[in-house]
Amino acid sequence: MIFVTVGTQLPFPRLIRAMDAFAETTAEPVHAQVGGDDSAAEHLVARDMISPEEFDELFRSARLVVAHAGIGTILSAKRYGKPLIVMPRRHALQEHRNDHQMATVAALTHVPGIHIAWQTSDLFRLLSDHALCPASSQPGPSKAALIDGLSRFIRQRERSAVLRGDLTDASRYPAPPPERPSS
Template sequence: MIYVTVGTQLPFARLIKAVNDIAAEKGLDVFAQVGPDKSHYHAIKTADFVGPEDANRLIHEADLVIAHAGMGTIISASQLGKPLIIMPRQFHYGEHRNDHQLATANRFRDFPNITVVEDKRSLSEAMDSRLEQADGPPLGVVPEYAPDSFIAELKKLLV
């Protein structure tokens, strides 16, 4: 199962339409949290809102997570070692107030569990690649808290 999330504040039709088209073409099982998007998507299951507990469960159960460049999803997928494809919202498409999601995506571009895409073609290619790797070794899990040794070194600096 593929879990897609775009957050709850704004719709992200460019991403959801692309996922819907790809799912229809490839017969993929997709559940998408679409925010305040009133469009109809025929090839995927959708919900406007998914609560935190259900979102964590869906990320845990997913073979692949696809999202806007929101920190909550980046952190959650990384903590569970899930492959994540992010497509940042872009200001010039009217998808957000500025391009902070491009900056976020660029910051995480080199993380082993994260693939950054810009358009439907690169999304489709990334989905193929990540789904082929689903049966491979698990990705590294990012711990929720910094290691004790790191905290000890920080304390030395602050004393």
């Protein structure tokens, strides 16, 4: 099953029309939370709004999730380990009040499991790829690089303080707690 969500703030007719067209070509069920979109979807199961519990159930049951570029949906894909195709709303098409979703997906272009559909042709290409990798809650290389850089900076500052006589015992400062494994 493919689950489509447009969030709770605004409808996203361009995405729903594209997914309805795709649903006509596949035997796989397509369920969509359409967020007040009043256009008629003929080939997918459309619901205006759904409860948080039903959202979680649809997310868990889905083989693939297709969505707007909402952070909540992105985090859910990572939490449930689902491949996510993200199509950002565009201000120029009057789909949102600004282009923050374009900025969001630009920052996610190299995140494994988050697949970007800049336009509907990208969406159809991605939907035909049955080997999309799932999103993961594991930290990416940028987090490791940030932690490494901060650790080096702190060690350098401590050494400089000891050399200046400002800090005679760096062990007075507790080490940061070990990182807990994500669930």
